[in-house]
Amino acid sequence: MVSWPSYRPGLSRVADRPENRGSPTAVSDPTLPVFKRAIVALAGGPQDDRIVRVVTELARAPKAEIVGVHVVEVEWSMPLDADIASRSEDAQQILDQAEMTAESLKARLEPVLLQAREVGAALVDEATERGADLLVLGLAYRKRFGGDFAIGRTIPYVLKHAPCTVWVVREPMPEEPA
Numbered sequence: 001m002v003s004w005p006s007y008r009p010g011l012s013r014v015a016d017r018p019e020n021r022g023s024p025t026a027v028s029d030p031t032l033p034v035f036k037r038a039i040v041a042l043a044g045g046p047q048d049d050r051i052v053r054v055v056t057e058l059a060r061a062p063k064a065e066i067v068g069v070h071v072v073e074v075e076w077s078m079p080l081d082a083d084i085a086s087r088s089e090d091a092q093q094i095l096d097q098a099e100m101t102a103e104s105l106k107a108r109l110e111p112v113l114l115q116a117r118e119v120g121a122a123l124v125d126e127a128t129e130r131g132a133d134l135l136v137l138g139l140a141y142r143k144r145f146g147g148d149f150a151i152g153r154t155i156p157y158v159l160k161h162a163p164c165t166v167w168v169v170r171e172p173m174p175e176e177p178a
Contacts, residue, residue: 034058035134035165039127040109041119041158042070044094047138047171052098054169055136056107066107067130068098071122072115084115120157128163135162139170 038055042048052068059066070091072084095111102109116122127135137158142150159166 035064035132037065037130037132038067038134038136039123039130039132040066040068040098041123041135041137041154042068042094042098043138043140044070044090045138045140045171047140047169048094048098049101050171051136051138051169052101052109053105055134056102056105056109059107060105066102066109067112067126067132068095068102068109069112069114069123069126070094071119072113073119074115074117076117080115080117082115118154118157120154120161123154123158124161124163133164134167135164136167136169139168141171141173 035058038059040051040055042052052066055066058064072088072091074080074082074084078084091113095113099109099111112126114122114126123135123137126132135158137155139151139155155168159168
């Protein structure tokens with residue numbers, strides 16, 4: 001049989017002692033900015049709009065800087081300085097859409113187009129160079145063959161190497177057909 005200590009008059013609990021009382025500490029102070037400079041990773045999927053909206057809403061009051069980054073991956077068979085990114089109309093549309101979303105919410109998003117061998121390393125480098133205190137990535141809900149949830153290789157890399165806070169925003173699970 002398990003017995004719990006009972007409260008007896010005359011014996012004070014630690015929390016009841018005057019020296020241990022005080023004002024409760026706030027979990028978060030709404031007057032402090034959540035971030036000063038955020039890097040938003042844009043992949044061209046439906047989650048881009050969601051993460052731009054989330055970051056823009058949080059950046060509004062303190063006038064934080066938002067940088068939208070799209071990385072065009074360069075295959076190892078091509079030279080890294082090959083001019084792929086600037087010729088890509090899709091990449092420009094991704095940045096334009098993110099910029100329009102931010103503008104519709106009365107915020108400014110600085111669009112940046114990069115090309116690199118690895119998306120994760122490029123995002124971490126950009127966050128480091130700009131002194132970002134937040135890096136936000138979207139995650140599509142995907143399953144591999146066999147039903148396991150797939151997270152890819154970019155997010156684990158960023159989580160391990162980023163010099164700042166990292167938020168991963170996953171899109172909702174698709175509804176199962178009835």
